[in-house]
Amino acid sequence: MSIAPYFIMLQDDFYRHLARTADEAVDMEITHAEGVWLYGPGDRAWIDFISGICVTNVGHGAPEVVAAVKEQAGRYLHAHVYGEAILSPQVRYATRLAEVLGPGLDHVYFTNSGAEAIEGALKVAKKYTGRSRAVAFHNAYHGSTHGALSLTGNTAMKYGYGPLLPRISHLPFNDIEALSVISDKTAAVFMEVIQGAGGAVLPDPAFLRAVRQRCDETGALLVLDEIQTGFGRTGTLWAHQAYDLRPDILVLAKALGGGLPLGAFIGREEVLSVIRRDPPLGFITTFGGHAMACAAGLAALNKIIEEDLPKRVFGLEAILKQRLQHPAIQELRGRGLLYAALFKDRDMAERVRLACLQGGLLTIGFLSIDHGLRISPPLTMTEEEMHLACDRFLVAVETAS
Numbered sequence: 001m002s003i004a005p006y007f008i009m010l011q012d013d014f015y016r017h018l019a020r021t022a023d024e025a026v027d028m029e030i031t032h033a034e035g036v037w038l039y040g041p042g043d044r045a046w047i048d049f050i051s052g053i054c055v056t057n058v059g060h061g062a063p064e065v066v067a068a069v070k071e072q073a074g075r076y077l078h079a080h081v082y083g084e085a086i087l088s089p090q091v092r093y094a095t096r097l098a099e100v101l102g103p104g105l106d107h108v109y110f111t112n113s114g115a116e117a118i119e120g121a122l123k124v125a126k127k128y129t130g131r132s133r134a135v136a137f138h139n140a141y142h143g144s145t146h147g148a149l150s151l152t153g154n155t156a157m158k159y160g161y162g163p164l165l166p167r168i169s170h171l172p173f174n175d176i177e178a179l180s181v182i183s184d185k186t187a188a189v190f191m192e193v194i195q196g197a198g199g200a201v202l203p204d205p206a207f208l209r210a211v212r213q214r215c216d217e218t219g220a221l222l223v224l225d226e227i228q229t230g231f232g233r234t235g236t237l238w239a240h241q242a243y244d245l246r247p248d249i250l251v252l253a254k255a256l257g258g259g260l261p262l263g264a265f266i267g268r269e270e271v272l273s274v275i276r277r278d279p280p281l282g283f284i285t286t287f288g289g290h291a292m293a294c295a296a297g298l299a300a301l302n303k304i305i306e307e308d309l310p311k312r313v314f315g316l317e318a319i320l321k322q323r324l325q326h327p328a329i330q331e332l333r334g335r336g337l338l339y340a341a342l343f344k345d346r347d348m349a350e351r352v353r354l355a356c357l358q359g360g361l362l363t364i365g366f367l368s369i370d371h372g373l374r375i376s377p378p379l380t381m382t383e384e385e386m387h388l389a390c391d392r393f394l395v396a397v398e399t400a401s
């Protein structure tokens, strides 16, 4: 069968049978992937400029990760529901994370996804503090399930899904005065260190310090959502390290599973232990911390550390900043390899996105702004590949202008 009829057939079945999130699909079929490259039928190939949205930080098909998955598959896939039996991939990964994160972040609860981990963090914070209110920020994204969507600071995304959780206040990001809303009735403050879906919005360090201080004054727990920013993406293993900010609960997902589905909320035992008493089984999940995902995640984390991938990020960022200059790019903002290119409006951003796809570069828009495109390639990208990606991006901008 030649490529085109095969693709058309697949596309027909995609539209007929797959519940999807938008009317139009992205015009690509991915048959395999390696390093920073995504391949399609025939000779189609794209540079992956988004890493599956900050998932494949170690690149596609990293041999260490593939070997760990194969090794675990040979032992068992699913052996027991989460948290009740001793499963070595979970224990080994939690121990390594605790080692890397240090005291106070040494108790790990594994979930399937980021949204599920946010739900867990919210439940734990409410029960631990005995309080019912929460604070989050405008344009934040914390997930699509009811609790996580309630914390999400994007009103449009909530349309038609109410009522959501009550007693959640959304404050403007980077506004110190607004923090007075955090009170001794607040169970937790949920915050991304750098707002990902908001378009790589950088925090003011003074604002971060004020958030920490307000949480300390009121007894509210500070929950940092590092689902996008974790695992070296912004040049340090965790974004909060760069700002000397300490969370009470850290939420991870995306790159946590090295390409397999995995989330986690992490804190001190005193806080996380509330789910095992009065009554026990306070937060349960069948597949959370899946053995394959933990094995893959551990291999990916070890690769990030052993090859010091966070250190590579700033060199690649420098190329990006130096190369992506064009009158139509109104702003290039972000940190490390979590960037947004902003254009004058949505139409221009969409034209650039389509031209990129045509020209062999995969990028995508943001949830909370409509005039930007994502730049978040694998951290393993070579300098030559970054130059090639920038060439393709600039050609697309020129075509779309």
Ligand SMILES: Cc1ncc(COP(=O)(O)O)c(C=O)c1O
Pocket (backbone or CB within 6 Å): 053, 113, 114, 115, 116, 118, 141, 142, 143, 144, 192, 196, 197, 225, 226, 227, 228, 253, 254, 263
């Ligand atoms: C910052 C942030 N929090 C939470 C989530 C939700 O994670 P998941 O899609 O795994 O449920 C995302 C996903 O994009 C995210 O970027």
